[in-house]
Amino acid sequence: MRRALVLTDESARHPFRASLPPHVVRRANEVERMVPWRLKLGLTRKEAESVLATYAAGFVCTLAYFS
Known part of the structure; x- marks a missing residue:
């Protein structure tokens, strides 16, 4: 079995990343845009408001049940 020659990158600092x-x-160092x-x-x-209202109503009902 022959392995392909891969030059190491000295700036990687980890043996796996250097290989x-x-x-x-190059792709690993790119920063993903924040969306x-x-x-x-x-x-x-x-839709977001209705999800928040449903969560708040459930929380209040649960709090009223246990108190």
Whole structure:
């Protein structure tokens, strides 16, 4: 079995990361853009408000039941 020659990257500082090809390390160092959670889930403002209202109503009912 022959293994492909992979040049090590001295700036990786970890043996596994140093053995990775340059195109993999380049993608790992990119920073993902921060997107609001509502946009990731595709929720509208009305849907988010209804979820929050349902959660709050359930919390109040549970608190009233146990007190």
